[in-house]
Amino acid sequence: MGFYDTFRYTIAPPILLVTTTLGVQFLAVVGGHDGTSFSVFGDAASWAVVAVFMLWALLSLWVPSKQFNGPITSFGYTPRYSANGFQYFCVSFVVFMALLWKWPGIAELLVDRFPQILAVCNIAAFILCIFLLVKGKVTPQSSEVVEPMPLTYEFYRGMEVHPRLLGVDVKQLTNCRFGLMAWLLLVTAFCVVGWMRNGVTVAHGVVAILQIIYLAKFYLWETGYFDTLDITLDRAGYYICWGCMVWVPAFYTYSSYYLVANKPVISDAFALVILLVGLSAIAMNYRIDWEKEYFRKHDGNCHLWGRKVSYIEATYESSTGMRRSKLLTSGLWGIARKLNYVFEILAATCWCLPGLGLGIWPFLYAIFLTVLLVHRVFRDEEKCSAKYGQYWKEYCKVVPYRMIPGIF
Ligand code: NDP
Numbered sequence: 001m002g003f004y005d006t007f008r009y010t011i012a013p014p015i016l017l018v019t020t021t022l023g024v025q026f027l028a029v030v031g032g033h034d035g036t037s038f039s040v041f042g043d044a045a046s047w048a049v050v051a052v053f054m055l056w057a058l059l060s061l062w063v064p065s066k067q068f069n070g071p072i073t074s075f076g077y078t079p080r081y082s083a084n085g086f087q088y089f090c091v092s093f094v095v096f097m098a099l100l101w102k103w104p105g106i107a108e109l110l111v112d113r114f115p116q117i118l119a120v121c122n123i124a125a126f127i128l129c130i131f132l133l134v135k136g137k138v139t140p141q142s143s144e145v146v147e148p149m150p151l152t153y154e155f156y157r158g159m160e161v162h163p164r165l166l167g168v169d170v171k172q173l174t175n176c177r178f179g180l181m182a183w184l185l186l187v188t189a190f191c192v193v194g195w196m197r198n199g200v201t202v203a204h205g206v207v208a209i210l211q212i213i214y215l216a217k218f219y220l221w222e223t224g225y226f227d228t229l230d231i232t233l234d235r236a237g238y239y240i241c242w243g244c245m246v247w248v249p250a251f252y253t254y255s256s257y258y259l260v261a262n263k264p265v266i267s268d269a270f271a272l273v274i275l276l277v278g279l280s281a282i283a284m285n286y287r288i289d290w291e292k293e294y295f296r297k298h299d300g301n302c303h304l305w306g307r308k309v310s311y312i313e314a315t316y317e318s319s320t321g322m323r324r325s326k327l328l329t330s331g332l333w334g335i336a337r338k339l340n341y342v343f344e345i346l347a348a349t350c351w352c353l354p355g356l357g358l359g360i361w362p363f364l365y366a367i368f369l370t371v372l373l374v375h376r377v378f379r380d381e382e383k384c385s386a387k388y389g390q391y392w393k394e395y396c397k398v399v400p401y402r403m404i405p406g407i408f
Helices: 003-030 044-062 085-102 105-112 114-138 151-157 170-198 202-220 238-252 254-261 268-297 339-355 361-388 390-398
Strands: 067-069 080-082 311-318 321-328
Touching (some): 003 114, 044 105, 085 170, 105 114, 114 151, 151 238, 170 202, 238 254, 238 361, 268 339, 311 361, 311 390, 321 390, 339 361
Antiparallel strands (some): 067 080
């Protein structure tokens, strides 16, 4: 193993692990009010919050519901998911609002104990990832043959693509039911406390509304998420499970959290313009994802924007033989290959913008997301190029730009 591989597989994972774990705690203290403190092991209240919330997330997957089959893996496994995401969103939001109505102190508890809650999430995510590592090595549930790697890398990357635990799919639990719901409830609580402490500001309302609508859109489309890289490519390990259990609640909510201790300074009129642009960006992002889902569901026998769709017919090899697929080249997918990422970044920038005038902190999420998605463009292209070969090249000729026509 050369130096690059040693660094990548053995040295980098523990460095990332320590810096990101401590990083979220640091951000929570920096963004909090004067005197915000944290303890490495959390406190009783923060353990109670995380335990109740995890139970609620599990419950949503245990209740009988319609099932959805995810895409079959290259080793012939079809993952099964609960298809009740939007119901989970609605019930959770209504119950949380009712709780806040009766006991607004809950929102204050979430703000004041944010660092402690993250400490508990950190510990819970570590325990889960260690368990997943051992389970994946000792009793893997699929027939997939995974090449052994250094242990630190296996922990970071994860072992299995679709492990199940307590009768549920682990990534549906950590990504969809824990991380994204924590994001929703936290931004709601942060807005309520921001209004309680700073007076009602349109700016803080806009930050919350945009994210609540974005998350409603996610839950409406949850079954489409099971076809994305997070689910089909990433293994359940520190990268994705810690990412969703800790990084999402800590970092994705940060613009909202920051505005509690730092009153927004932008005008109401500007905030309303941001709201309109943000809503349009969310609608466009949804529409683009929907077009692909609709096209795949109808196997290309459909119309978009009043015209019959055009596509490239592709074949690829899997361990169960040759398969067929189609790559859409019309509608919004005919403009650029990752136009959905452009609107994702625009929407995120819109819910960071109400923090304008308060330094770089409220913009950290938009900056991070831009880096993440540009990197993801290349990750996805690598995957698609390996999968589709000449057909992918043909597709790139028909739709030559990645994100912005004429530029990139
Ligand atoms: P895409 O929705 O672009 O899906 C990529 C996959 O779609 C490819 O791997 C390929 O899979 C298939 N595909 C690519 N081009 C075509 C085409 N022309 N026609 C048909 N199928 C095609 O990316 P993501 O899964 O990354 O993102 C999904 C959503 O999630 C987006 O809205 C994105 O913005 C959002 N997102 C948000 C993040 C956040 O942190 N906020 C992070 C990542 C994504 P196949 O093998 O099936 O052909």
